[in-house]
Amino acid sequence: MLAWFAGRLASLVATLLAASLVVFLVIEVVPGDPAAYMLGMNASEETVAALRAELGLDRSGIARYLDWIGGWLRGDFGTSYTYRTPIADMVAERITVSVPLALLALALAILLAFPAALFAAARRGGGADTGIMGLTQLGIAVPNFWFAMLLVLLFAIKLRWLPSGGFPGWEAGLGAALSALLLPAVALALPQASILTRVMRSSLIDALGEDYLRTARAKGLSSRAALWRHALRNAMIPVLTIIGLQFSFLLAGAIIIENVFYLPGLGRLVFQAISSRDLVVVESVVMLLVGAVVLVTFLVDVAYVWVDPRLRSR
């Protein structure tokens, strides 16, 4: 058990290092000078050169890469070129929006998907099953930003129940903050819930066909009890994988929704940093997301073992 754990940890570190090299190389190749972008069209050559020197852009690629990695080990994640503030502070602020948003969206998706999948699996082949499958089809096909705009039109403009976007900050109170995250979370949750429903339904149907289910029914358990107590746990493995992937996607991929609702999250930070060639921010945030995905995968692996006893002997 310990050996397995140590092995996974070592591969985690190796993945991060490899990713950091790839990220750094890709960003290096991208054309565009951050100093020129910051100073605009009227600045003279000397001013741009002075800024480049100030930002440390005139050093060699290897020097900058080692500086960057070395900085992490010291806990210093660099300073943004455009904002001139430590990246760690900026990321910490943005995480307080992106992580709760991702968690809220995931929670909504699970709340919608589980009952729907159970219902559909229990009545497989029937009218309710077909209906639910049709709805999930729609949920996957509809672009989530378009759905978001519909939600804004209805709930923010027409009914004025919720704000049209922005984030007042957690210090404005739980109610205000959650109401700002609600519509974005719903928009994000819709396609995720649809995918989750389909995966879970098919995995449940597979589990329902297993021999041990037949034994349970033969022993006298009702159809519903058999589903709940036996099929569900073992059907969870593919579902857990998908949930892990979805959380990673929600964290980084919510950029379009963050733009529609002008939320100060990680996605928008990376997007703006790319436009303004704030290379350090892009590199650091991408590495952070890589780290988050690797960590989530690791946790999902651990969860597999906990959920499915058949894996414990490993």
Add this chain to the structure above:
Amino acid sequence: MTAPIRTATRCIVLTALALATGEAMAANDEVRVGMQLEPPNLDPTGGAAAAIDEVVYANLFEGLTRFGPDGSVLPGLASEWSVDEQGQAYVFTLRSGVTFHDGEPFTAEDVVFSLDRARADESTNAQKALFENIEQVEAIDDTTVRITLSEPSGDLPFNLAWGDAVMLDEASAADAATAPVGTGPFRFERWVQGDRVELVRFDDYWGEPVALGKATFKFISEPTAAFAAMMAGDLDAFPVFPAPENLAQFEADPRFEVSVGSTEGETILAMNNARAPLSDVRVRRAIAKAVNRQDIIDGAMFGYGTPIGTHFAPHNPAYVDLVEQSAYDPDGAKSLLEQAGVTDLTLSLKLPPPAYARRGGEIIAAQLREVGIRTDIENLEWAQWLEQVFKGRDFDLTIVSHTEPMDLNIYARPDYYFQYDDADFQALMATFATETDADERQRLLGEAQRTIADAQVNAYLFQLAKTGVVAAGLSGMWENMPTQANDLTGVSWSE
């Protein structure tokens, strides 16, 4: 649940709802202004982003002079100034009793510090050219400053009105990017990066206290979100509204007013004068005649914009109307191309992100095809555009809007990206720079405009309009944008 618990629960739910909906109502001395781009920092003297001035100019920071709503130069922290006969030494009289937001008094020493900081060798001020002519800044006493120039110039009061020339205090200048301290009627409260900047009224302001107690700038880049925010009442004003297709809807709604004004943005189809065949003035004139300005204004800008015939703003009193000189004439264009011996021409058209470029570019490509010129359109991001077009001069045609006021002198720089090199024009601009007589300046400006129109350095398209949406009842927002700023000092709710 027992009765007390039920009541308590009801109270909690109602409070939560009240908190949630509280954001939607603005108190009568608060204003929420929307902006598309977020400033990268809050120091207008340290970088070029227009968004910085749009938040802090006149609200947080002030200079010796300032721009009025019509672009005129008005007294700011200097109540008056005089210039000696040669136009080489200016004496500014400063107001007394002025304090910075942190309580430090404003004196002539701060003027010396601010201007020396801006023109220092290692300064990253984007408009260093404004200060190049200054030889020395000295404090005569606490309220008098003498600025000596190395060459006579009539431009100094105008140059000092720019956001890059605002006054800072030595003690707080180092942190100006994140904790700005100025002398303006509002002081900095908080910046939630990615979301908003909050300013509150400064009670010890030297001048008239402002009507607003609080001003919040919210940053919304997505045009649909901007529309939603205004319609939902989450914003009170959006001075440069990014979705002109929605303006008709705002006009029809009694809750809003649409204000259409002008800016200092001359939108031009820039041509690389150093590259054949564009180095031939006949080819440039042909391209200018092939372009139908009104079609571009209607097709790309929804009808908002004023045609221009030279690189100058139509609302400026010195403007000379030269639109007819390069009026739409495709036959004339074809004959000019024949005369120049140009057939089968393909030009690269590199376009930065804004709509006037992307949409306008497609319309121009179609118009040029009518006279036999093919264009290869390349859409670039700003960083790429700066690298390839602006620095590398690797382009034939491009469309860009120059938003600095009175920027005719870019045509006197032979190494500027369109590479127009005319010694006579350079001499003309040098004469203008040292001229202090107002009438003579106006005459010289007219001559300059005619020169660059005759040489058809670029095809001058139109002046960018400023289309803003304001909540009915909010008065005092500037209609025009003579400088990139949102001056809130005269804004109040009229109900």
